[in-house]
Amino acid sequence: xxxxxxxxxxxxxxxxxxxAQAELAWLRHGTPETPWRAAANRxxxxxxxxLWQEAGKQGELAPHEHAALQQQRAAIAAQLELAPARxxxxxxxxxxxxxxxxxxxxxxxxxxxxxxQNQAGRQLYAQALAGALVADAPRLCELQAAATAQWQALAxxxxxxxxxxxxxxxxxxxxxxxxxxxxxxxxHAAASAEETWxxxxxxxxxxxxxxxxxxxxxxxxxSEGLRQLGFERDMSQRMRAESSATLLSPTARLVxxxxxxxxxxxxxxxxxxxxxxxxxxxxxxRAVAIALVSPALxxxxxxxxxxxxxxVFGALHAQLRADRLYLRRTEGLATRDAETVARHAAxxxxxxxxxxxxxxxxxxxxxRNTGERREHLVTGxxxxxxxxxPAALAVSSWLAAPPNGTGxxxxxxxxxxxxxxxxxxxEDWFQNPRVAEPLRGACARGNTLTSxxxxxxxGASIEQGCxxxxxxxx
Numbered sequence: 001x002x003x004x005x006x007x008x009x010x011x012x013x014x015x016x017x018x019x020a021q022a023e024l025a026w027l028r029h030g031t032p033e034t035p036w037r038a039a040a041n042r043x044x045x046x047x048x049x050x051l052w053q054e055a056g057k058q059g060e061l062a063p064h065e066h067a068a069l070q071q072q073r074a075a076i077a078a079q080l081e082l083a084p085a086r087x088x089x090x091x092x093x094x095x096x097x098x099x100x101x102x103x104x105x106x107x108x109x110x111x112x113x114x115x116x117q118n119q120a121g122r123q124l125y126a127q128a129l130a131g132a133l134v135a136d137a138p139r140l141c142e143l144q145a146a147a148t149a150q151w152q153a154l155a156x157x158x159x160x161x162x163x164x165x166x167x168x169x170x171x172x173x174x175x176x177x178x179x180x181x182x183x184x185x186x187x188h189a190a191a192s193a194e195e196t197w198x199x200x201x202x203x204x205x206x207x208x209x210x211x212x213x214x215x216x217x218x219x220x221x222x223s224e225g226l227r228q229l230g231f232e233r234d235m236s237q238r239m240r241a242e243s244s245a246t247l248l249s250p251t252a253r254l255v256x257x258x259x260x261x262x263x264x265x266x267x268x269x270x271x272x273x274x275x276x277x278x279x280x281x282x283x284x285x286r287a288v289a290i291a292l293v294s295p296a297l298x299x300x301x302x303x304x305x306x307x308x309x310x311x312v313f314g315a316l317h318a319q320l321r322a323d324r325l326y327l328r329r330t331e332g333l334a335t336r337d338a339e340t341v342a343r344h345a346a347x348x349x350x351x352x353x354x355x356x357x358x359x360x361x362x363x364x365x366x367x368r369n370t371g372e373r374r375e376h377l378v379t380g381x382x383x384x385x386x387x388x389x390p391a392a393l394a395v396s397s398w399l400a401a402p403p404n405g406t407g408x409x410x411x412x413x414x415x416x417x418x419x420x421x422x423x424x425x426x427e428d429w430f431q432n433p434r435v436a437e438p439l440r441g442a443c444a445r446g447n448t449l450t451s452x453x454x455x456x457x458x459g460a461s462i463e464q465g466c467x468x469x470x471x472x473x474x
Contacts, residue, residue, distance in 0.1 A: 026246060
């Protein structure tokens with residue numbers, strides 16, 4: 001017999017399954033299919049809202065289940081607001097972008113921007129790329145603002161806004177000097193004289209490190225440490241990796257077809273070197289965390305939510321790209337090579353955390369209109385990255401960020417967890433089989449644990465994460 005809670009759970013699960021198929025169609029073929037929207041809209045019509053209210057009244061849901069199911073609905077509402085952005089993205093992917101006297105598709109333009117031989121013309125490519133995005137920036141900013149508002153209205157906050165803002169400000173102020181110095185070194189190493197977003201992106205791409213990051217067996221290499229900890233069976237049974245030409249940024253995409261039995265890690269077809277390795281390692285570990293969730297849990301606890309166990313596990317694994325001992329022992333790099341790769345990965349991680357902090361503060365700043373919102377985003381990202389950032393790219397970065405600071409908290413918790421595990425199991429904790437048991441146990445609980453609770457259960461704290469970030473860039 002179906003109950004209101006069961007009906008809501010089934011409806012939410014059906015939406016996420018349909019959404020996953022649409023995501024795969026987009027990543028594989030660039031088709032902006034959105035059949036999931038009809039089912040999603042039914043969650044919020046009069047009948048859907050009435051069903052949700054009944055589910056809450058009947059006491060069938062435990063408090064943590066009700067909160068998680070409420071966040072699932074909030075995440076779907078946010079995706080509905082962002083859905084029109086997919087059509088914009090498809091148009092941009094198929095457009096010919098004017099570059100001087102010729103025109104290039106966006107994918108080819110991005111590849112040219114990162115090609116070593118094109119340093120002299122990099123500014124031309126950068127201006128063309130930013131110009132291709134500028135017309136849609138106001139609309140994209142409106143869509144993200146609406147999605148953020150939906151999340152705030154529907155999802156219970158796990159961390160008070162004031163505490164989050166204080167944390168973000170602390171992250172930025174404590175790493176300003178280190179960021180400036182590491183960015184300067186990276187640009188010098190890449191012979192990039194342009195102190196622009198394009199010059200920084202080229203420096204982060206770091207072609208000369210491709211011998212350590214450019215192989216075709218990337219998913220296998222990046223997951224070696226996870227297999228050594230004893231997660232190989234879960235990975236082989238529940239995870240698959242594929243590549244996508246639709247992804248034009250270094251960020252990998254995670255698609256949950258069914259939780260925990262079918263998780264896809266989709267990597268960009270274009271190579272991004274060590275920069276891409278950091279993002280791919282994070283996505284692979286998030287997928288492992290989802291694959292470890294107990295299938296006996298209710299769907300709202302199985303399907304991943306922003307800022308929960310999977311995000312922390314991803315951040316924990318990503319920072320191993322900046323761990324010299326890990327690179328030497330697990331991937332066999334020589335001491336000098338491990339030092340070079342680790343320092344570069346540390347800069348990538350630093351800029352990622354700083355960007356999350358800046359976007360959180362920028363989005364929270366009072367804005368009377370979309371134009372002011374864009375100005376806040378530009379100012380914030382320019383501080384985070386240390387270079388000029390066009391408004392269109394700042395808006396695109398906001399679109400990709402997890403909602404309401406959940407990404408920042410998860411990253412710092414993952415950094416803190418590294419410290420906690422190191423104190424309990426020594427500096428080579430990533431090779432200690434005893435580490436697997438507490439990690440597996442925490443991940444098995446899915447969305448039951450917030451980022452902070454996940455971290456604390458394993459003997460670490462978010463404060464240790466702030467210290468670990470400074471340690472990485474020292």
